[in-house]
Amino acid sequence: MDGDRATPIPAPPPGDGDPLGKQLVKRALFPRRAQPVQLGRFTVLKLLGQGGMGVVYACYDDRLDRKVAVKVLHREVVREQETSRKRLLREAQAMARLSHPNIVTVHEVGQADGLVYVAMEFVRGVSLDVWVHEPRSWREILSAYLQAGRGLAAAHRAGLVHRDFKPQNVMISDEGQVKVLDFGLARLRDGDPGEEAPAEVPAGCESGLLLRPLTRTGAVLGTPGYMSPEQHLGRRTTAESDQFSFCVSLYQSLYGGWPFSTESFQALREDAVHGRVAPPPAGSPVPSRVFKALRRGMMAEPAARFASMADLLAELERDPGVLIRRVAALVATAVIAGVSGVLATTGKVAVEQCPDARPELAGVWDEERAADVRTAVRAVAPARAAEILAAIEPRLERYAATWVQLRNDACRAHAEGRHSPQLFDLQTSCLDQRRAALDATVDAFALALADATLLDNLVQTVAGLPPLATCADSEALMAALPPPDEPLRARVQKHRETLALAEVHEHTAQTRLGLQLVESVLSDARAIRYEPLLAEAYLRKGSLQVLEGAPTAALQSFDEALWTAIGVGHEAVAALTSSRRGLLLAYQLRRPEQARAELRLIAALNRKVERDVEIYSQFLNNAGAVHALVGEWAPARARWEEAVALREEHGRLDTPLGVGTLFNLGAHLLKNGRYEEAAPIFHRVIALSEALSGPNHPERAMYESMLAYGLTNLGRPREALARMQELQERIGSSENKVARMSALIGLGQAALALDDGRSALQHFAVAQRTSPENFRSREWAWLMRAAAVAADVPAMENARKEALARLDEHGDVRGTTYQEVLFGQGRALASLGRLREALEPLSQARSVLVGSDDPIHAMRRGKLSLELGRLRGQLGEQEAAESELRTALAEFEAVLSPRNLELADAMLALGELALARGLVDEAVQWASRAESIYVTTAEPDHGPLLQARGVQARAR
Template sequence: MVPLRRVPILTADKDISLEQTAISADGHLSAPPMRSRARIAFEETRIGESTAGDEVADSSPPQGDIGLHETHRSDAPLGDKPMPRLMADSGDELRMKALIKGKLFRGRSTPIKIGRFTVLDRLGEGGMGVVYTAYDDKLERKVAVKVLRGEATRSDDSGRQRLMREAQAMARLSHPNIVTVHEVGDFEDQVFVAMEFVRGMSLDAWMRRRDRSWREVLAVFVQAGRGLQAAHAAGIIHRDFKPHNVLVGDDGAVKVLDFGLARAVEHAGSDDLAITAKSGESAGHALMVPLTQTGAIMGTPAYMAPEQHEGRPASAASDQFAFCISLYEGVYKRHPFSTDSLASLIGDAILGRVAPPPAGSRVPTRIFKALQRGLSVAVDRRFASMTELLAELEREPEGRRRRLFASTAFAGFVGVAGFGAAALQQPAAAAPICTGAADELAAVWNGERSEAVRSAMSATGVPYAADTWSKVQPQLEAYAGAWSAMRGEACTTHASGHQSDHLFDLRTACLDQRRAAFAGLVDTLASADAAVMERAMQALSTLPTIERCGDVAALTAEVAAPDDPRARLRVQAVRETLARAAVQENAGRFHAGLATLAAAGDEVAAIDYPPLRGELALRQGSLQMEAGDYPAADAAFGQALWTALAADDARTAAQAASKRMFVRAARMNQPAEALRDLELAQALHVRVQGDVELTAEFENNLGSVYMMAGDYVGAREHMLAAVAARTEAGRRDTVLSAYTYNNLGYLETYLGNQAGAARHYAGALELGERLLGRDHPNVHHMRLNLGTALIWQNRLTAGVPLLRTTVDALQGAQATGLPVYAWARSRLGLVALHRRELAQAAAEFEAARAAFTAIDADNDGEREALYGLGDVAAARGDVTGAQAIYDGIVDRLERRFGADHPETLVARVRFGEMWLLHADRPLAALAQLDRITARCTDTTPDLAVLCGDAARLTGDAKLRLGAPGEASEPLQQALALYERVQGGSSPEIVATLRLLGEAALAQGRRDEAVAHLRRAAALALAGFDADHPDLATTQFSLAKALAADPAATPEARELADKALAIYKVRAEAFAPEVGTIEGWRAAHSA
């Protein structure tokens, strides 16, 4: 048997396509034939353009359902309005109270300060301290400031340092579902933490406000779970997760707060002791009050895991347990354990007595099962991570899954789409001034426009139109809502005197550009065709973010607008035009985008504002690149770069440098020229490193450049950095991330690392199915990639269904023109050939050939199908027919490329493989393989696997010719090459080890043979399907080697029996092997 993997090779010819499906710069996935250096189709990701609470004690309004409540207007520093009560009257706070009174009696005109923050009001008091609203004078934003309780901070340095470390741990977390910490500092010998301010209520209050469906509750908890997931990834555990420590913003954002009990995992449990409830406490009080006494387990008993109750260290699994208790409460309206007393609760928790769902509950059984597992007493019985738990909770019946993700995936976006994370509640006095925000979008997005988009999508006739609309519609609604909220908040903040005219102008200009982009997208979708449908989700995901319009630091860092008001208006108008052109680009309407820019060119020249010239050139270059005019794009990027540098516009310059490197390397096949800009581009990106999408684009583009330059390790590092940048910012779940994962899979395939490729392709497919839908064309390509990577690892059970899904979905007349359909049929042909199902293999290859020919004659895909048909002919005994097919392929390649071209060398290896494995003619095989030897003297990574295949097949041929001594050297060479690029395991490595073992056994070196074959069998058993023929072949080879030692004969017989059982699954196809093993078994019977 030969591993199913086929060797991908880089070539320099522009007409050769790609071996593995990758994402092109226009967002499409290309078909996966043999590689071309000039057409590596890496996705060039594009640039689109967030509070704290505590446990509030008796500070809510009478209805008791608002977690953070302001009793009077508090959007300005304290002056003559009533003085807020800053501290509780407990003994712990007397010192702070005296300090505040001292400040108060010096006069109301002196604002109360905590660090640089001006106190506005007192929000409430919790277990860890007191929370105030405050104003950040430096960055002009409202914040929440928590002053941690004084007892721990003053008692000794270790307690103080612990609180500082915990607060700093919070500052390391940056995620849409985690309250952001802006600053940690000292205030009068106490620790304070300044956090983003969120208008909203705690999750427990949110659930009490009205009767919530289990789906509503689950959707909110999944977002909270994302926050825990991100914290765990950063090495932080919460230690006191509960509904009261989750905030649901008025804008829909869900954020985990009060990581005041969190601690870096390496320090977890260092000073934990078993808890003892205070005598005299009521059961309810003992269960719900946080335990934060010195030397005690930290947490709230009702939500603590068994290990916490027993005094053992808390871990991420403890947070998972608390999460499951909280979600159980949310969906079943009761606690999973008895709450009659602290003793009964602890008893149920440590004994695993989880209450069954209430009678008549409509919550699916799968939810209860997931919660039951998360509430396991043993840590190792719970989910391995929050990631796995959330995946199980989100697993819906197919009919509902798409709607659930469409409604919840965008909630995180809405949650951060406000200044300081959420729109502030408007004071009543400002209402008459700032009431028209929603009306400003009425002409852009309304019921009529929504119906126009839906109707246009439906009229395209594409099979995924309804699914795409179900995902697009709620996100358009959410974007419009976020824009209106930000517009209203900007107006109110300015009207109240807390933002300058200059800052208000910056925010308004930013929002106007986003309105233009949004309007352009709606117009594009309302006239959608099939091409726009493919890119609809990508275009939506690359809309410039609303969040940036509330980022004071980012807005003030941009190049100043012209001083002349009339010029400013003209610049703004052009920038809105550029925003519309960007939407056209992301929707795939490149020439329309260029026409839009052409209409703005004269105006840009007339304004004579240098930064605008750079912006225009940047967008023009990007559209020209997507339209395929690479020299013009290169020139435009150069103009944008130098113009922006001269205008000190670092953002435009950084984008231009990144895109110019990409077009030169990945589109013009000039990686050396691209790398000339490396130091400049890196320096520019240091200046804009806070921009997540710009950073991710740059890292992705650098990965493409390094790939084209032959530095595959460097390419992988940069693409992984692109994924990490988005993940750390909470933006992993985007279409662009899916494309970057696909690029990484492509890169690993290129390096021969199919296991790594499969992991990345699986990541791409998971995101693709969730964000684009199962029937989206790009998702079919992702599914093809993963299926191919799996079968190349001899994991046919997992890989074949993926290929079948693609074929079944695309059956019909249209399928003949789709590369993904053709490639899937070709891969299924390889599987059938490997299983010796020759009629099925021939049918698959013929179907693939017909589909490829309908696309383009004499392409890489057709050649792949012809290879398969040649192999089938040889396996059927038609050696003449097989040779004619292969001779024709080699002749065409030699005439087209030359005898030493990599594509020709691939054909020679395939020719030799056919002679050896399907026709059993080792001498004819060697005649082909010998021509490659000279080319493999100094192998680069792109040739390593090809040369490894040639060496392995050469060794196999020598063995078949009875020359095991001559076989060992090429086999050792093959093993070294494979291990260099594939690591320690692959089907090629298994096959080579098996052949080395057989060669050693033939030379009488039994111990060496057994060592090679044991390793091969172990790798095959761990990595192959349990019924894979190559596993049987390896096990029987080991059995024969072991049988040379009588003491090992029982093990040898057992292995032979296992191999025989595998072959008997397809006994007719593998009749020779069945007969051989049965004969051997009879000769070695007990």
């Protein structure tokens, strides 16, 4: 019999929350007169602890001759004694029927001296939160939680929800038995949606508050650090809520940190409600499959979590590594025996040493993972699911199949003695990083359930997975820096896989998660002594900071990466960092001349890795952008054409970076007035994009609008209008506002080219309402022209005011936006018949371009001179008009193709002017020349083409 029965031990000095405190104090003061404190029929032995709901005592049950634990509920928890007693009794009876080995048995519920108590099984041991603070392997921790999870699953099957699962509510007995406490006790009311909202928590609360249960007017709400989104939002709690809390608890125990921000309660709540789960720390030995299961269990929407606790536990228990380790052991045994011995005795090519590598992708890409992706896509984008899956599933399958083939080939080559152990290690390391990228990409589809905007990024991320061919390039692998010696080698490899995950977060615009991963690598002081890893981490950090909109910080990171890489001879990182740094200087930091000055160094660094198609083609693309920004159009075009040819030669054009480079080339040609050359490029961009991302990816709208602009300038506005109408029907009510705006602007431009001012005005106005934050000066300039053609003076004046107000005071007056606003203003005023007034903005725009030898400036001067010539002609200033028109023609002939319609427009204007002056033969010559250009590209009913024929008819 337990000795505690004969000599009850008084509790330590009780606090205000101890319901029996006064009795115990009295007994301590008057020991001879005191009797053992009774709680109903239970004799109180000592205080065991306190929690948010009540105080727990060790007691002795005289009737059944056993020690029990009795929880006395706080008075504020039980406001209506009779109602609460009945509900507690109902819960206790249900718990008693469970009799599950992983749930503490509830014996009875009662009342004594106005207190409500619960008597339950006494467990000798420690709580789970104390137990995990001892050195434990991740397998031990997972095993303990699996037991607790089985208890939760059993209770869920009985219809009970815990509502406050956390490590403090789980006990591990001295024999290693895991038991969940307080099941159902937190659920004092029916599980209806009427639960009260969580109490307000002051901003900046200490992280310790996360462990404190929250209550409000008697409603026990849970512990903030472990609460599900539905608890935070005051919604109904279900078994899925327990699943969420279980995953938070296991995450904390495995990784030693919280999955959500602990800066404040609000930050924690925001992360939980939006399903933003922090990645595990770099170098963690816990397999990624465990993290993936936990992250799914912590999804914001209950429906996105596992269907049941049983499914979650099954996923956590699944260990594909068991088979892999067995195979590895067999291979190691074969290697010890010697390859030559195997060959001699079997006459085979050591096939036994290299079983198929497909099991190594278990949990990364297999049928179950494919089903998860299909489920996610159908949930996020049901209307587009078929096209998206058609674009990504075959790519993922091909990538996985190629990975397996390369892994098998590497193993056989090593086993047969064709590849050295060093090369085999390098290939394995490369393939492991590619597998990590594939794993993270597939994982990210689950995140799209919480953030639908991720899906379109993910589609392109699949298409842009890092190339596997690099891992088969023996020469390049052997030329790379050797990895460090053991035991640092495994650590560095793990960090490189972490950086591969961060790169996926970069491609999916999850910058915060990506930066957390990078910081976890940089925080490993021992690992980053291997400087190649340090350079790689800073390169990834800088790239993420660029995306985050922190250009100054990104430059610092790139500098660290660049000089570290140059110092240790890490050629690939030095080359890639230098070209990204140059682009950052030119665009985000607006220092194009500095970037231009550094191009020679950047080119030298990249020439060392010229055989790496991805790195070198990225350099060519970025160098082209720098040349374009400083007005060096010929070198810009040459760089982009070289990049496109290189990618096409190596089968890498059908990737997001390949399409992006081709797009840059097409946009360059449009800007330089090379519409006839640009149009087929944009047709190709659209075709490649559709193959990569499906026909309805938001970027399709941008590509189509660029093509429509080119078609309009080729004299084919009806074709452009038809394409944009089809695009608008396809986009419909897409959530992507920028895509809808692009389609509407394309429609407006085509309508304006057809002189349909009212339709154009309507399209531009709807575009402005669709995405006002993206409707800037140049768009207002288009709306201004449309309003003028529609003779809507108030709308025109308002658009003119908006366009001018949005011009950057410190912007480049030679820049595209500034020029388009003034050009649009002049044409709008001319459309309203305000000819003299129209001369001023056109003359002002041209004056700032005088003396520039930039071909784009020459083309703009030509357009401005053409408009000024037409105005002078309408004002009866014929000599001045002719001078302006001949100047326009000369500007066009100097920089444009002989088939460009701008030349025809100038010739037509000269023909009309000659006819007005009675110079019939000259008028026919000009109009005939104009017609010969129009017919090469324009539609048969193109207005200027009909005008050219009209001039000839009138002249004759």
